[in-house]
Amino acid sequence: MTTTIEKPTQRGKLSMYQVGALLALACLNMQDGFDILAITFSAGAIAEDWGLQRTQLGIVFSASLFGMMLGAMFLSPFADKVGRRIMTVIGLCISGVGMIIAASASNIELLVAGRLMTGVGIGGILASLNTLAAEYAGERFSSLAVATFQLGYPLGAFFAGYIASWMLDIGTWRHVFWFGAALSFFFVPIILLLPESTDYLAKTGKSDALSQINRIRRRFGREPLEKLDTHHNDTHPGLVAGVLMLFAPRYALRTLLIWSAFFLLLISLYFVLSWTPRILVEMGFDEDVGNLGGRLLNLAGMFGMIGVGVLATLLRPPLAATIYLFAMICGLIALSMASQQLAVILFAVSVVGFFTHGSMVGLYAVVPTLYPTELRATGTGWAIGLSRFGAIIGPAGAGILLDQKVPMQLLFQVFVVPVALSALCAMGLWVLARREATDRNLRHSNRPSKI
Numbered sequence: 479m480t481t482t483i484e485k486p487t488q489r490g491k492l493s494m495y496q497v498g499a500l501l502a503l504a505c506l507n508m509q510d511g512f513d514i515l516a517i518t519f520s521a522g523a524i525a526e527d528w529g530l531q532r533t534q535l536g537i538v539f540s541a542s543l544f545g546m547m548l549g550a551m552f553l554s555p556f557a558d559k560v561g562r563r564i565m566t567v568i569g570l571c572i573s574g575v576g577m578i579i580a581a582s583a584s585n586i587e588l589l590v591a592g593r594l595m596t597g598v599g600i601g602g603i604l605a606s607l608n609t610l611a612a613e614y615a616g617e618r619f620s621s622l623a624v625a626t627f628q629l630g631y632p633l634g635a636f637f638a639g640y641i642a643s644w645m646l647d648i649g650t651w652r653h654v655f656w657f658g659a660a661l662s663f664f665f666v667p668i669i670l671l672l673p674e675s676t677d678y679l680a681k682t683g684k685s686d687a688l689s690q691i692n693r694i695r696r697r698f699g700r701e702p703l704e705k706l707d708t709h710h711n712d713t714h715p716g717l718v719a720g721v722l723m724l725f726a727p728r729y730a731l732r733t734l735l736i737w738s739a740f741f742l743l744l745i746s747l748y749f750v751l752s753w754t755p756r757i758l759v760e761m762g763f764d765e766d767v768g769n770l771g772g773r774l775l776n777l778a779g780m781f782g783m784i785g786v787g788v789l790a791t792l793l794r795p796p797l798a799a800t801i802y803l804f805a806m807i808c809g810l811i812a813l814s815m816a817s818q819q820l821a822v823i824l825f826a827v828s829v830v831g832f833f834t835h836g837s838m839v840g841l842y843a844v845v846p847t848l849y850p851t852e853l854r855a856t857g858t859g860w861a862i863g864l865s866r867f868g869a870i871i872g873p874a875g876a877g878i879l880l881d882q883k884v885p886m887q888l889l890f891q892v893f894v895v896p897v898a899l900s901a902l903c904a905m906g907l908w909v910l911a912r913r914e915a916t917d918r919n920l921r922h923s924n925r926p927s928k929i
Contacts, residue, residue: 492615493699499614499672503607504630506566506665510600511634511776512641513573513658514542517580517593518752519642519769522759523651524589534586536877539752540870541590545576545597546604547866553602562606562675567666569606573599574662581655592655599662601866606675613675616698628842629783632776632835635751639773643766673697724849724857732848732910733857735903740841740865742900743803746810746893747834749872751775754827757886767820771827778828779835786836790843796908799840803901806833807894814890837900844907868896 492500517524521535530538549569557565576595583589611627645653673694679687692702724733754775755768782802790798813826841861849857872893879889 493697495697495699496614496616500611500627502668502672503611503614504627506669507607507627507630508634508637509658509661509665510573510604511631511636512638512661513577513596513600514546515635515638515751515772515776516642516654516658517542518635518755518772519639520646520651520654521756522765522768523646527651528586530586532877532880533874534877535756536874536880538586538590538593539748539873539877541593542597542600543748543866543869543873545594545599546601547597547863547870549598549601550604550866551601551860551863553598554605556602557606557609558678558681561678562610563669563672565606566603566610566669569599569601569603570662570666570669571599572596572602574659575599577655577659577662581652581659596658601863604862609675609677610672613677614673614698628839629780632779632783636773636776636780639755639769639776643769646765721860724860729849732907735906735910736841736845736848736857736861737864739799739844739900739903739907740861741868742896742903743837743841744865744868745872745875745896746806746900747838747872748869749876749893750810750830750834752873753876753889754830757889758823758827761818761823761886763820771824774824774828775831775834778831782832782834782836783839785832786840787843790840794908794911795840795843795847796904796911799837799844800901800904800908802833802837802840803897803904806830806837807897807901809833810890810894810897814887816887837897841904844904847911848907 517538521538524530524538525535549572553569554565556568560568573596576592576597576599578592579595580589580592583592607627641657642654645657674690676691676694679690684690688703688705695702723729751772755772757768758771759765759768786798786802789801792798793801809826809830809832813823813830816823816826845857845861876889876893879892884892
Protein backbone atom coordinates (compact mmCIF):
# COMPACT_ATOMS: atom_id res chain seq x y z
CA MET A 479 0.00 0.00 0.00
CA THR A 480 1.41 3.35 -1.01
CA THR A 481 1.14 6.63 0.77
CA THR A 482 -0.14 9.69 -1.07
CA ILE A 483 2.18 12.67 -1.09
CA GLU A 484 0.94 15.32 1.29
CA LYS A 485 1.45 19.02 0.94
CA PRO A 486 4.28 20.34 3.07
CA THR A 487 1.88 21.70 5.67
CA GLN A 488 -1.70 20.64 6.05
CA ARG A 489 -2.14 21.49 9.67
CA GLY A 490 -0.40 23.40 12.40
CA LYS A 491 1.63 26.55 12.01
CA LEU A 492 4.04 27.61 9.34
CA SER A 493 7.68 27.02 10.25
CA MET A 494 10.18 29.87 10.03
CA TYR A 495 11.77 28.11 7.06
CA GLN A 496 8.43 28.15 5.21
CA VAL A 497 7.85 31.80 6.07
CA GLY A 498 11.31 32.68 4.78
CA ALA A 499 10.75 30.75 1.55
CA LEU A 500 7.38 32.43 0.98
CA LEU A 501 8.86 35.88 1.63
CA ALA A 502 11.57 35.16 -0.94
CA LEU A 503 8.92 34.30 -3.54
CA ALA A 504 6.90 37.42 -2.68
CA CYS A 505 10.03 39.58 -3.08
CA LEU A 506 10.74 37.92 -6.41
CA ASN A 507 7.22 38.73 -7.56
CA MET A 508 7.82 42.35 -6.50
CA GLN A 509 10.91 42.32 -8.70
CA ASP A 510 8.79 41.05 -11.61
CA GLY A 511 6.38 43.93 -11.08
CA PHE A 512 9.30 46.35 -11.17
CA ASP A 513 10.73 44.87 -14.39
CA ILE A 514 7.43 44.96 -16.28
CA LEU A 515 6.28 48.44 -15.23
CA ALA A 516 9.66 50.16 -15.10
CA ILE A 517 8.98 51.27 -18.68
CA THR A 518 5.83 53.07 -17.55
CA PHE A 519 7.78 55.41 -15.28
CA SER A 520 10.65 55.85 -17.76
CA ALA A 521 8.49 56.51 -20.83
CA GLY A 522 8.59 60.30 -20.57
CA ALA A 523 12.38 60.42 -20.41
CA ILE A 524 12.73 57.95 -23.30
CA ALA A 525 10.24 59.85 -25.45
CA GLU A 526 12.06 63.10 -24.79
CA ASP A 527 15.47 61.54 -25.40
CA TRP A 528 14.55 59.91 -28.70
CA GLY A 529 11.61 62.05 -29.83
CA LEU A 530 9.21 59.10 -29.92
CA GLN A 531 5.62 59.36 -31.08
CA ARG A 532 2.81 58.02 -28.90
CA THR A 533 2.25 55.08 -31.27
CA GLN A 534 5.89 54.09 -30.82
CA LEU A 535 5.57 54.34 -27.04
CA GLY A 536 2.52 52.08 -27.23
CA ILE A 537 4.60 49.45 -29.03
CA VAL A 538 7.31 49.69 -26.36
CA PHE A 539 4.68 49.30 -23.62
CA SER A 540 3.20 46.23 -25.31
CA ALA A 541 6.49 44.46 -26.05
CA SER A 542 7.03 43.06 -22.54
CA LEU A 543 3.37 42.02 -22.33
CA PHE A 544 3.63 40.14 -25.62
CA GLY A 545 6.76 38.50 -24.23
CA MET A 546 4.89 37.48 -21.07
CA MET A 547 2.28 35.76 -23.22
CA LEU A 548 4.95 33.85 -25.16
CA GLY A 549 6.76 32.90 -21.98
CA ALA A 550 3.62 31.74 -20.18
CA MET A 551 2.43 29.59 -23.07
CA PHE A 552 5.66 28.18 -24.50
CA LEU A 553 8.42 28.50 -21.89
CA SER A 554 6.69 27.75 -18.59
CA PRO A 555 5.67 24.18 -19.62
CA PHE A 556 9.38 23.23 -19.52
CA ALA A 557 9.10 23.46 -15.73
CA ASP A 558 7.64 19.95 -15.90
CA LYS A 559 10.92 18.81 -17.49
CA VAL A 560 13.58 20.72 -15.54
CA GLY A 561 11.75 21.62 -12.32
CA ARG A 562 10.06 24.73 -10.95
CA ARG A 563 13.21 26.08 -9.31
CA ILE A 564 15.49 25.67 -12.34
CA MET A 565 12.80 27.13 -14.62
CA THR A 566 12.64 30.15 -12.33
CA VAL A 567 16.42 30.61 -12.56
CA ILE A 568 16.29 30.32 -16.37
CA GLY A 569 13.49 32.89 -16.49
CA LEU A 570 15.41 35.28 -14.25
CA CYS A 571 18.48 35.06 -16.49
CA ILE A 572 16.41 35.69 -19.62
CA SER A 573 14.69 38.62 -17.94
CA GLY A 574 17.98 40.04 -16.70
CA VAL A 575 19.56 39.87 -20.17
CA GLY A 576 16.46 41.59 -21.57
CA MET A 577 16.86 44.43 -19.07
CA ILE A 578 20.54 44.78 -20.06
CA ILE A 579 19.58 45.02 -23.74
CA ALA A 580 16.96 47.68 -22.91
CA ALA A 581 19.41 49.63 -20.75
CA SER A 582 22.05 49.73 -23.49
CA ALA A 583 19.66 50.15 -26.45
CA SER A 584 20.69 52.73 -29.04
CA ASN A 585 17.39 52.68 -30.94
CA ILE A 586 13.75 51.75 -30.46
CA GLU A 587 14.18 48.36 -32.15
CA LEU A 588 16.70 47.23 -29.55
CA LEU A 589 14.56 48.66 -26.76
CA VAL A 590 11.55 46.69 -27.99
CA ALA A 591 13.69 43.54 -28.27
CA GLY A 592 14.94 43.98 -24.72
CA ARG A 593 11.44 44.52 -23.37
CA LEU A 594 10.18 41.48 -25.31
CA MET A 595 12.94 39.33 -23.83
CA THR A 596 12.20 40.59 -20.32
CA GLY A 597 8.55 39.63 -20.75
CA VAL A 598 9.44 36.14 -22.00
CA GLY A 599 11.55 35.52 -18.91
CA ILE A 600 8.89 36.73 -16.49
CA GLY A 601 6.08 34.90 -18.27
CA GLY A 602 8.10 31.71 -18.11
CA ILE A 603 8.34 31.71 -14.32
CA LEU A 604 4.91 32.93 -13.17
CA ALA A 605 3.30 29.47 -13.14
CA SER A 606 6.29 28.00 -11.28
CA LEU A 607 6.20 30.73 -8.64
CA ASN A 608 2.48 30.20 -8.02
CA THR A 609 3.01 26.46 -7.68
CA LEU A 610 5.94 26.86 -5.30
CA ALA A 611 4.01 29.36 -3.15
CA ALA A 612 1.09 26.94 -2.77
CA GLU A 613 3.35 23.98 -1.97
CA TYR A 614 5.54 25.84 0.50
CA ALA A 615 2.47 26.96 2.45
CA GLY A 616 0.64 23.64 2.33
CA GLU A 617 -3.05 22.95 1.92
CA ARG A 618 -4.21 24.85 4.98
CA PHE A 619 -2.46 28.12 4.09
CA SER A 620 -2.18 27.79 0.30
CA SER A 621 -4.95 30.28 -0.56
CA LEU A 622 -3.55 32.89 1.82
CA ALA A 623 -0.03 32.32 0.54
CA VAL A 624 -0.98 32.65 -3.13
CA ALA A 625 -3.06 35.77 -2.42
CA THR A 626 -0.16 37.33 -0.50
CA PHE A 627 2.22 36.30 -3.26
CA GLN A 628 0.02 38.03 -5.85
CA LEU A 629 0.24 41.27 -3.85
CA GLY A 630 3.95 41.33 -4.61
CA TYR A 631 3.39 42.35 -8.25
CA PRO A 632 1.54 45.64 -7.64
CA LEU A 633 3.77 46.31 -4.63
CA GLY A 634 6.82 46.02 -6.89
CA ALA A 635 5.16 48.31 -9.41
CA PHE A 636 4.41 50.77 -6.59
CA PHE A 637 8.06 50.90 -5.52
CA ALA A 638 9.11 51.09 -9.17
CA GLY A 639 7.61 54.58 -9.25
CA TYR A 640 9.77 55.76 -6.36
CA ILE A 641 12.92 54.07 -7.61
CA ALA A 642 12.44 55.33 -11.17
CA SER A 643 11.84 58.90 -9.94
CA TRP A 644 14.98 58.79 -7.83
CA MET A 645 17.12 57.34 -10.61
CA LEU A 646 15.79 59.81 -13.16
CA ASP A 647 16.80 62.60 -10.77
CA ILE A 648 20.36 61.36 -10.33
CA GLY A 649 20.89 59.66 -13.70
CA THR A 650 18.99 58.66 -16.84
CA TRP A 651 16.25 56.25 -17.81
CA ARG A 652 18.94 53.68 -18.61
CA HIS A 653 19.83 53.40 -14.92
CA VAL A 654 16.27 52.21 -14.20
CA PHE A 655 16.81 49.20 -16.45
CA TRP A 656 20.32 48.54 -15.16
CA PHE A 657 18.83 48.39 -11.67
CA GLY A 658 16.19 45.90 -12.84
CA ALA A 659 18.86 43.73 -14.46
CA ALA A 660 20.88 43.68 -11.24
CA LEU A 661 17.78 42.64 -9.28
CA SER A 662 17.12 39.76 -11.67
CA PHE A 663 20.56 38.26 -11.20
CA PHE A 664 20.53 39.02 -7.46
CA PHE A 665 17.63 36.60 -7.01
CA VAL A 666 19.31 33.69 -8.86
CA PRO A 667 21.33 32.36 -5.88
CA ILE A 668 18.38 32.97 -3.56
CA ILE A 669 16.13 30.77 -5.69
CA LEU A 670 18.81 28.07 -5.86
CA LEU A 671 18.78 27.95 -2.05
CA LEU A 672 15.01 27.28 -1.96
CA PRO A 673 13.57 23.74 -2.08
CA GLU A 674 12.21 22.22 -5.26
CA SER A 675 8.54 21.39 -5.74
CA THR A 676 7.82 18.09 -3.99
CA ASP A 677 5.21 17.26 -6.61
CA TYR A 678 7.82 17.67 -9.36
CA LEU A 679 10.32 15.54 -7.43
CA ALA A 680 7.76 12.77 -7.09
CA LYS A 681 7.08 12.82 -10.83
CA THR A 682 10.75 12.50 -11.78
CA GLY A 683 10.83 8.84 -10.78
CA LYS A 684 14.41 9.22 -9.53
CA SER A 685 15.68 6.76 -6.95
CA ASP A 686 16.46 9.52 -4.45
CA ALA A 687 13.13 11.37 -4.91
CA LEU A 688 11.73 10.10 -1.60
CA SER A 689 14.83 11.13 0.36
CA GLN A 690 14.78 14.61 -1.23
CA ILE A 691 11.08 15.05 -0.43
CA ASN A 692 11.56 13.94 3.17
CA ARG A 693 14.49 16.34 3.57
CA ILE A 694 12.17 19.18 2.53
CA ARG A 695 9.37 17.94 4.78
CA ARG A 696 11.67 17.94 7.80
CA ARG A 697 12.60 21.57 7.09
CA PHE A 698 8.89 22.34 6.97
CA GLY A 699 8.30 20.58 10.29
CA ARG A 700 6.44 17.62 8.77
CA GLU A 701 6.78 13.91 9.34
CA PRO A 702 8.67 12.03 6.61
CA LEU A 703 6.84 9.76 4.18
CA GLU A 704 7.45 6.04 3.98
CA LYS A 705 6.43 5.63 0.34
CA LEU A 706 5.29 7.67 -2.64
CA ASP A 707 2.07 7.25 -4.55
CA THR A 708 3.23 6.37 -8.06
CA HIS A 709 -0.30 6.32 -9.47
CA HIS A 710 -1.76 9.61 -8.26
CA ASN A 711 -1.36 11.34 -11.65
CA ASP A 712 -2.81 8.61 -13.87
CA THR A 713 -6.04 10.53 -14.47
CA HIS A 714 -4.36 13.80 -15.45
CA PRO A 715 -4.61 14.55 -19.19
CA GLY A 716 -1.67 15.66 -21.29
CA LEU A 717 -1.31 19.23 -22.53
CA VAL A 718 -3.11 18.80 -25.86
CA ALA A 719 -5.80 16.55 -24.39
CA GLY A 720 -6.29 18.95 -21.50
CA VAL A 721 -6.82 21.94 -23.81
CA LEU A 722 -9.29 19.95 -25.91
CA MET A 723 -11.18 18.95 -22.76
CA LEU A 724 -11.72 22.64 -21.98
CA PHE A 725 -14.06 22.64 -24.99
CA ALA A 726 -15.99 19.50 -24.08
CA PRO A 727 -19.76 20.16 -24.09
CA ARG A 728 -19.86 20.60 -20.32
CA TYR A 729 -17.04 23.18 -20.22
CA ALA A 730 -17.09 24.91 -23.62
CA LEU A 731 -19.35 27.85 -22.67
CA ARG A 732 -17.58 28.60 -19.40
CA THR A 733 -14.20 28.36 -21.17
CA LEU A 734 -15.27 30.91 -23.80
CA LEU A 735 -16.71 33.21 -21.13
CA ILE A 736 -13.67 33.19 -18.84
CA TRP A 737 -11.21 33.59 -21.74
CA SER A 738 -13.26 36.50 -23.08
CA ALA A 739 -13.55 38.09 -19.63
CA PHE A 740 -9.77 37.96 -19.10
CA PHE A 741 -8.98 39.17 -22.62
CA LEU A 742 -11.37 42.13 -22.47
CA LEU A 743 -10.32 43.18 -18.97
CA LEU A 744 -6.62 43.14 -19.84
CA ILE A 745 -7.22 45.50 -22.76
CA SER A 746 -8.28 48.20 -20.30
CA LEU A 747 -6.16 47.09 -17.34
CA TYR A 748 -2.84 47.51 -19.14
CA PHE A 749 -4.00 50.69 -20.84
CA VAL A 750 -4.60 52.10 -17.35
CA LEU A 751 -1.33 50.80 -15.89
CA SER A 752 0.83 51.79 -18.86
CA TRP A 753 -0.63 55.13 -19.93
CA THR A 754 -2.10 56.84 -16.85
CA PRO A 755 1.21 58.38 -15.66
CA ARG A 756 1.92 59.67 -19.17
CA ILE A 757 -1.61 60.99 -19.65
CA LEU A 758 -1.37 62.97 -16.42
CA VAL A 759 1.80 64.61 -17.72
CA GLU A 760 0.16 65.44 -21.04
CA MET A 761 -2.75 66.98 -19.14
CA GLY A 762 -0.30 69.60 -17.88
CA PHE A 763 1.03 68.09 -14.65
CA ASP A 764 4.73 67.45 -14.08
CA GLU A 765 6.54 64.09 -14.19
CA ASP A 766 6.40 63.71 -10.40
CA VAL A 767 2.60 63.92 -10.49
CA GLY A 768 2.51 61.37 -13.30
CA ASN A 769 4.62 58.94 -11.29
CA LEU A 770 2.48 59.61 -8.21
CA GLY A 771 -0.59 58.63 -10.23
CA GLY A 772 1.10 55.39 -11.27
CA ARG A 773 2.02 54.59 -7.69
CA LEU A 774 -1.51 55.27 -6.46
CA LEU A 775 -2.92 52.91 -9.09
CA ASN A 776 -0.88 50.07 -7.63
CA LEU A 777 -1.19 51.03 -3.97
CA ALA A 778 -4.98 51.24 -4.17
CA GLY A 779 -4.92 48.06 -6.25
CA MET A 780 -3.41 46.09 -3.39
CA PHE A 781 -6.35 47.02 -1.16
CA GLY A 782 -8.69 46.15 -4.02
CA MET A 783 -7.15 42.68 -4.29
CA ILE A 784 -7.71 42.08 -0.59
CA GLY A 785 -11.27 43.41 -0.85
CA VAL A 786 -12.29 41.14 -3.70
CA GLY A 787 -10.80 38.17 -1.85
CA VAL A 788 -13.03 38.91 1.13
CA LEU A 789 -16.05 39.49 -1.11
CA ALA A 790 -15.46 36.21 -2.95
CA THR A 791 -15.70 34.33 0.36
CA LEU A 792 -19.13 35.85 1.00
CA LEU A 793 -20.52 35.60 -2.53
CA ARG A 794 -19.81 33.36 -5.47
CA PRO A 795 -16.49 34.38 -7.11
CA PRO A 796 -18.18 35.20 -10.47
CA LEU A 797 -20.55 37.60 -8.70
CA ALA A 798 -17.69 39.24 -6.79
CA ALA A 799 -15.79 39.71 -10.07
CA THR A 800 -18.92 41.11 -11.75
CA ILE A 801 -19.43 43.68 -8.99
CA TYR A 802 -15.82 44.82 -9.23
CA LEU A 803 -15.96 45.07 -13.02
CA PHE A 804 -19.06 47.26 -12.96
CA ALA A 805 -17.43 49.39 -10.26
CA MET A 806 -14.36 49.71 -12.48
CA ILE A 807 -16.61 51.09 -15.22
CA CYS A 808 -17.87 53.77 -12.83
CA GLY A 809 -14.30 54.61 -11.87
CA LEU A 810 -13.17 55.03 -15.49
CA ILE A 811 -16.14 57.26 -16.25
CA ALA A 812 -15.44 59.34 -13.13
CA LEU A 813 -11.79 59.69 -14.16
CA SER A 814 -12.79 60.81 -17.65
CA MET A 815 -15.01 63.53 -16.13
CA ALA A 816 -12.59 64.63 -13.39
CA SER A 817 -11.74 68.30 -13.30
CA GLN A 818 -8.24 69.70 -13.56
CA GLN A 819 -8.07 69.76 -9.76
CA LEU A 820 -5.19 67.47 -8.81
CA ALA A 821 -6.83 66.07 -5.67
CA VAL A 822 -9.95 65.05 -7.60
CA ILE A 823 -7.94 63.39 -10.36
CA LEU A 824 -5.72 61.46 -7.95
CA PHE A 825 -8.75 60.26 -6.00
CA ALA A 826 -10.35 59.03 -9.25
CA VAL A 827 -7.07 57.32 -10.19
CA SER A 828 -7.04 55.54 -6.81
CA VAL A 829 -10.62 54.34 -7.30
CA VAL A 830 -9.75 53.00 -10.74
CA GLY A 831 -6.66 51.25 -9.35
CA PHE A 832 -8.68 49.67 -6.52
CA PHE A 833 -11.23 48.09 -8.82
CA THR A 834 -8.87 47.38 -11.74
CA HIS A 835 -6.50 45.15 -9.77
CA GLY A 836 -9.39 43.73 -7.78
CA SER A 837 -11.23 42.75 -10.96
CA MET A 838 -8.19 40.85 -12.20
CA VAL A 839 -7.82 38.89 -8.96
CA GLY A 840 -11.58 38.33 -8.96
CA LEU A 841 -11.28 36.53 -12.31
CA TYR A 842 -8.31 34.54 -10.97
CA ALA A 843 -10.63 33.34 -8.19
CA VAL A 844 -13.29 32.30 -10.71
CA VAL A 845 -11.16 29.90 -12.77
CA PRO A 846 -10.73 27.14 -10.14
CA THR A 847 -14.52 26.99 -9.72
CA LEU A 848 -15.07 26.21 -13.41
CA TYR A 849 -13.14 22.97 -13.86
CA PRO A 850 -12.39 19.72 -12.03
CA THR A 851 -8.99 19.31 -10.38
CA GLU A 852 -7.29 17.69 -13.35
CA LEU A 853 -8.20 20.63 -15.62
CA ARG A 854 -7.65 23.57 -13.30
CA ALA A 855 -3.98 24.17 -14.12
CA THR A 856 -4.62 23.94 -17.85
CA GLY A 857 -7.70 26.13 -17.65
CA THR A 858 -5.92 28.77 -15.59
CA GLY A 859 -2.74 28.79 -17.68
CA TRP A 860 -4.50 29.16 -21.01
CA ALA A 861 -6.98 31.75 -19.75
CA ILE A 862 -4.12 33.90 -18.46
CA GLY A 863 -1.80 33.22 -21.40
CA LEU A 864 -4.24 33.97 -24.19
CA SER A 865 -5.58 37.01 -22.34
CA ARG A 866 -2.18 38.65 -22.85
CA PHE A 867 -3.35 39.47 -26.37
CA GLY A 868 -5.61 41.99 -24.64
CA ALA A 869 -2.67 43.32 -22.65
CA ILE A 870 -0.84 43.90 -25.93
CA ILE A 871 -3.78 45.56 -27.70
CA GLY A 872 -4.59 48.00 -24.89
CA PRO A 873 -1.35 50.01 -24.62
CA ALA A 874 -0.63 49.87 -28.36
CA GLY A 875 -4.19 50.89 -29.25
CA ALA A 876 -4.09 53.80 -26.82
CA GLY A 877 -0.92 55.10 -28.47
CA ILE A 878 -2.60 55.03 -31.89
CA LEU A 879 -5.69 56.82 -30.56
CA LEU A 880 -3.59 59.51 -28.89
CA ASP A 881 -1.70 60.12 -32.13
CA GLN A 882 -5.10 60.54 -33.80
CA LYS A 883 -5.76 63.40 -31.36
CA VAL A 884 -8.43 61.58 -29.36
CA PRO A 885 -9.01 63.74 -26.23
CA MET A 886 -7.51 62.39 -23.01
CA GLN A 887 -10.83 62.26 -21.18
CA LEU A 888 -12.57 60.52 -24.09
CA LEU A 889 -9.82 57.90 -24.15
CA PHE A 890 -10.85 56.62 -20.70
CA GLN A 891 -14.45 56.36 -21.92
CA VAL A 892 -13.34 54.32 -24.94
CA PHE A 893 -11.75 51.75 -22.65
CA VAL A 894 -14.98 51.44 -20.66
CA VAL A 895 -16.37 49.33 -23.52
CA PRO A 896 -14.13 46.24 -23.08
CA VAL A 897 -14.64 46.38 -19.31
CA ALA A 898 -18.41 46.40 -19.80
CA LEU A 899 -18.18 43.36 -22.09
CA SER A 900 -15.93 41.62 -19.55
CA ALA A 901 -18.50 42.31 -16.83
CA LEU A 902 -21.21 40.70 -18.97
CA CYS A 903 -19.03 37.60 -19.40
CA ALA A 904 -18.47 37.39 -15.63
CA MET A 905 -22.21 37.80 -15.10
CA GLY A 906 -22.79 34.94 -17.52
CA LEU A 907 -20.50 32.74 -15.42
CA TRP A 908 -22.45 33.72 -12.29
CA VAL A 909 -25.73 32.78 -14.00
CA LEU A 910 -24.25 29.39 -14.94
CA ALA A 911 -23.06 28.85 -11.37
CA ARG A 912 -26.50 29.72 -9.99
CA ARG A 913 -28.21 27.40 -12.43
CA GLU A 914 -25.91 24.49 -11.59
CA ALA A 915 -26.34 25.10 -7.85
CA THR A 916 -30.11 25.15 -8.26
CA ASP A 917 -30.03 21.88 -10.19
CA ARG A 918 -27.90 20.25 -7.49
CA ASN A 919 -30.23 21.43 -4.75
CA LEU A 920 -33.25 20.09 -6.57
CA ARG A 921 -31.57 16.72 -6.88
CA HIS A 922 -30.07 16.41 -3.40
CA SER A 923 -31.75 18.78 -0.94
CA ASN A 924 -33.90 21.80 -0.39
CA ARG A 925 -31.12 23.93 1.12
CA PRO A 926 -30.76 27.42 -0.40
CA SER A 927 -27.60 27.93 -2.42
CA LYS A 928 -24.92 30.53 -1.87
CA ILE A 929 -25.59 33.67 -3.91
